[in-house]
Amino acid sequence: MSIKHLELSHLSIEFPTPAGPFRALEDVNLDIEKGEFVSLIGHSGCGKSTVLNIVAGLYQATKGGVILDGKEVNEPAPDRAVVFQNHSLLPWLTAYENVELAVKQVFKGKKTKHEMREWIEHNLELVHMEHAMHKRPGEISGGMKQRVGIARALAMEPKVLLMDEPFGALDALTRAHMQDSLIEIQARLNNTVIMITHDVDEAVLLSDRIVMMTNGPAATIGEVLTIDLPRPRERVKMANDPRYNYYRAEVLKFLYERQKNPQSDTKSQTSEKNVDEKASSTNKQDEEAA
Amino acid sequence: MNAKVMQLSGINQMLLAASKLKSLNWAEVPGQLFKSLGIPLLAVVIFGVLWGAVAAQIDTSLGKVPGPAKVWEQATTLYQEHQTERERESKFYERQEKRNVKKLAENPDAKVRIRPYTGPPTFFDQIWTSVYTVATGFLLASLIAIPIGIVCGLSTTLYKALNPIIQTLKPVSPLAWLPIVTIIVSAVYITDDPMFEKSFLTSAITVMLCCMWPTIINTTVGVSNIDKDLVNVSRVLRLGWFSNVFKIVIPSSIPMMFAGLRVSLGIGWMVLIAAEMLAQNPGLGKFVWDEFQNGSSDSLARIMVAVLTIGLIGFLLDRMMLLLQRMVSWDKTATIR
Numbered sequence: 001m002s003i004k005h006l007e008l009s010h011l012s013i014e015f016p017t018p019a020g021p022f023r024a025l026e027d028v029n030l031d032i033e034k035g036e037f038v039s040l041i042g043h044s045g046c047g048k049s050t051v052l053n054i055v056a057g058l059y060q061a062t063k064g065g066v067i068l069d070g071k072e073v074n075e076p077a078p079d080r081a082v083v084f085q086n087h088s089l090l091p092w093l094t095a096y097e098n099v100e101l102a103v104k105q106v107f108k109g110k111k112t113k114h115e116m117r118e119w120i121e122h123n124l125e126l127v128h129m130e131h132a133m134h135k136r137p138g139e140i141s142g143g144m145k146q147r148v149g150i151a152r153a154l155a156m157e158p159k160v161l162l163m164d165e166p167f168g169a170l171d172a173l174t175r176a177h178m179q180d181s182l183i184e185i186q187a188r189l190n191n192t193v194i195m196i197t198h199d200v201d202e203a204v205l206l207s208d209r210i211v212m213m214t215n216g217p218a219a220t221i222g223e224v225l226t227i228d229l230p231r232p233r234e235r236v237k238m239a240n241d242p243r244y245n246y247y248r249a250e251v252l253k254f255l256y257e258r259q260k261n262p263q264s265d266t267k268s269q270t271s272e273k274n275v276d277e278k279a280s281s282t283n284k285q286d287e288e289a290a
Numbered sequence: 291m292n293a294k295v296m297q298l299s300g301i302n303q304m305l306l307a308a309s310k311l312k313s314l315n316w317a318e319v320p321g322q323l324f325k326s327l328g329i330p331l332l333a334v335v336i337f338g339v340l341w342g343a344v345a346a347q348i349d350t351s352l353g354k355v356p357g358p359a360k361v362w363e364q365a366t367t368l369y370q371e372h373q374t375e376r377e378r379e380s381k382f383y384e385r386q387e388k389r390n391v392k393k394l395a396e397n398p399d400a401k402v403r404i405r406p407y408t409g410p411p412t413f414f415d416q417i418w419t420s421v422y423t424v425a426t427g428f429l430l431a432s433l434i435a436i437p438i439g440i441v442c443g444l445s446t447t448l449y450k451a452l453n454p455i456i457q458t459l460k461p462v463s464p465l466a467w468l469p470i471v472t473i474i475v476s477a478v479y480i481t482d483d484p485m486f487e488k489s490f491l492t493s494a495i496t497v498m499l500c501c502m503w504p505t506i507i508n509t510t511v512g513v514s515n516i517d518k519d520l521v522n523v524s525r526v527l528r529l530g531w532f533s534n535v536f537k538i539v540i541p542s543s544i545p546m547m548f549a550g551l552r553v554s555l556g557i558g559w560m561v562l563i564a565a566e567m568l569a570q571n572p573g574l575g576k577f578v579w580d581e582f583q584n585g586s587s588d589s590l591a592r593i594m595v596a597v598l599t600i601g602l603i604g605f606l607l608d609r610m611m612l613l614l615q616r617m618v619s620w621d622k623t624a625t626i627r
Binding site: 056057058075076077078080081082084086088090091092101102105106136138156 | 517519520522523525526527528529533537538541542544620621
């Protein structure tokens with residue numbers, strides 16, 4: 001038996017509430033290989049972020065645990081860098097200084113000052129932010145902030161890159177642009193990535209595997225879909241690829257037929273409808289293709 | 291740095307306005323000038339007229355309540371008294387110098403003593419004493435309050451432990467602190483060669499005791515409300531306690547901290563005047579009290595000069611804090627008033 005890179009083993013977590021313990025996750029099992037890109041998808045409140053936070057070490061699982069390269073994860077560390085949804089850059093530091101804070105912390109005593117500077121600049125170039133690296137977060141757009149957030153995470157040279165809805169707060173065009181950047185970076189660095197997303201297209205386009213989660217409470221993994229599409233993947237070509245559309249439909253079926261959103265009757269109705277329409281149109285396409 | 295100060299203090303805007311003057315539509319100039327300068331000036335004039343009118347109606351044991359003209363007259367008198375005093379002082383030192391030179395010429399081995407001038411403190415000396423005292427008290431308070439606020443914000447346990455004490459001591463009047471401080475200072479501060487006057491210490495410590503609370507409370511709130519994402523960033527990076535405090539906690543709570551410091555300085559200034567009056571410590575408060583005891587026909591006008599001066603200095607202190615607040619605040623888009 002080979003040693004697994006990242007192993008999530010029987011993860012369960014309970015949060016104490018005044019009405020007794022609330023079981024958010026129940027028996028989550030997942031093995032991730034080195035260099036694999038895994039997406040977690042599911043409805044709001046299904047515990048995706050909780051899984052990510054346990055891997056990051058920000059939460060402690062009540063039962064089970066996470067093993068990274070043979071060592072159990074107990075606390076947060078830079079080898080599991082997190083890209084947060086709201087960029088979470090320090091607003092009083094420039095883009096360069098934000099990355100510098102991480103680099104200084106991780107490579108203290110391992111890199112010289114000069115090497116650190118090159119490494120910071122290299123990572124900012126990787127996300128195409130070299131032109132604005134001395135600007136503060138308040139002076140750049142949302143997409144650019146998220147790029148800096150990714151650069152900061154990449155600069156830590158993590159074993160696993162954890163992304164919590166990294167593009168969720170961005171508009172559709174910027175998001176597409178960021179996804180393309182991420183594909184490009186992933187092709188160069190081949191990181192192990194766990195990404196949380198709400199966006200079916202994003203999941204299919206970027207992932208090697210999509211992990212679909214059931215609704216909470218006591219959420220767990222419902223299905224795992226392996227995306228067997230050749231890389232590099234191009235957005236425009238993929239739109240007409242029947243396999244791409246098949247995967248897409250599979251995810252949509254899971255989300256909207258087997259795991260109906262518990263809140264879909266109330267507030268998120270409109271946005272849900274849109275996706276449903278898209279889903280039915282792809283289904284039609286699928287039928288035609290067949 | 292210089293450019294920054296200029297920008298923050300609004301000098302840049304004035305320069306910009308001046309450079310725009312050439313390309314300006316001259317028809318609009320009087321209107322804009324009126325808005326920026328005329329309206330506040332008009333308000334002051336109306337206030338002065340009302341003051342004069344009401345003051346003339348009130349008879350007191352010291353004559354009529356002085357109007358603006360009388361107060362202005364006393365302000366110039368106080369300035370002249372200050373000038374005369376300074377002249378006397380320099381003459382005193384001149385005479386002393388001459389005497390000493392003469393003494394040394396007669397006998398090179400003679401011991402020469404230089405005596406300090408001991409004239410009465412003028413109004414302007416009192417201003418300086420007050421500003422110096424409040425600055426000392428405020429600095430002491432900040433040095434104590436900011437660290438306490440930070441640890442209270444970081445630790446809920448410590449906050450729960452200290453909060454009742456803070457909330458109980460916070461509303462205590464300076465007048466209640468003063469006797470305790472006076473007695474403790476006279477008991478503890480015993481040296482043959484005192485660096486500070488006892489009265490100075492008493493005032494400064496009273497100011498400190500009264501003005502540290504807003505800073506403690508604001509710093510606590512600022513620190514405990516740090517964005518959770520930033521706390522997580524700090525945890526993922528495994529920043530040590532000191533790095534966390536200096537790189538994440540302090541910068542992100544600086545806006546709240548400075549809001550507290552501004553309130554603290556305002557309270558400190560108010561407290562100082564009261565403390566000086568009651569404790570007979572030198573300063574503006576003592577000036578007011580002395581004039582009150584003096585009871586001459588000019589006294590009311592002289593007290594009013596002091597009142598206006600106290601107000602103006604308080605205003606200037608607040609502006610200084612505002613300038614500092616703008617300089618250290620990272621959120622340049624926030625309007626700070």
